[in-house]
Amino acid sequence: MTGTPVDHAPGAHVQVDGPHGALADKPHGGTMSVEVVSPEAILYHGHATSVVAPAYDGLVGILPRHAPMLSLLGRGVLKLSTGSQTRRFKVGGGFVQVRANTVRVVAEEASAID
Numbered sequence: 001m002t003g004t005p006v007d008h009a010p011g012a013h014v015q016v017d018g019p020h021g022a023l024a025d026k027p028h029g030g031t032m033s034v035e036v037v038s039p040e041a042i043l044y045h046g047h048a049t050s051v052v053a054p055a056y057d058g059l060v061g062i063l064p065r066h067a068p069m070l071s072l073l074g075r076g077v078l079k080l081s082t083g084s085q086t087r088r089f090k091v092g093g094g095f096v097q098v099r100a101n102t103v104r105v106v107a108e109e110a111s112a113i114d
Contacts, residue, residue, distance in 0.1 A: 030064040033102040034080055036089055038110035043089060044080065051103050052079040053096045060096070062103055069098045073107055088113040 034051060036044040051062040054076025075092040093108030 031083075032062075032064045032066075034105075035103070036078065036080075036091075036105045036107070036110060038107050043110055043112060044087065047082065048080040048103070049083050050079075050081040051105075053103075053105060054078065054091065055096065062096075062098055065101055066098045066103075068100075069096075071096050073105065077113065078105060078107075078110075 031047040031049055032051075034044060034046060034048045035042065049064070053060050053062065053071075054074045056072035056074045059076075060071060073091060073094040073096050076090075078089040078091045080087045080089075089105075089107075089110055089112055091105065091107040091110045094106045094110075097104045097106075
């Protein structure tokens with residue numbers, strides 16, 4: 001990708017891959033697919049506008065079109081913002097993967113927080 005994003009403030013424009021591999025100037029925003037999975041169940045499968053995950057070495061914030069990444073999951077609270085509401089899960093161990101505008105949280109231990 002060529003070009004450097006100038007500003008990441010809310011509503012700012014960033015360079016992203018457009019149709020047919022061309023670069024396009026798109027507004028920062030939108031949604032991403034999110035899955036939260038434990039050995040016992042699929043706790044969440046839907047879309048979110050942001051995810052904050054307790055990675056092994058600190059919190060990681062994920063927005064739509066985040067670069068691909070893989071990180072160990074630590075213990076703490078996973079927060080999913082869906083625009084109108086925030087869902088919280090207590091998680092521990094496992095990993096978080098970001099790929100193709102999809103966030104997968106595979107946790108050894110996970111439960112929804114009311």
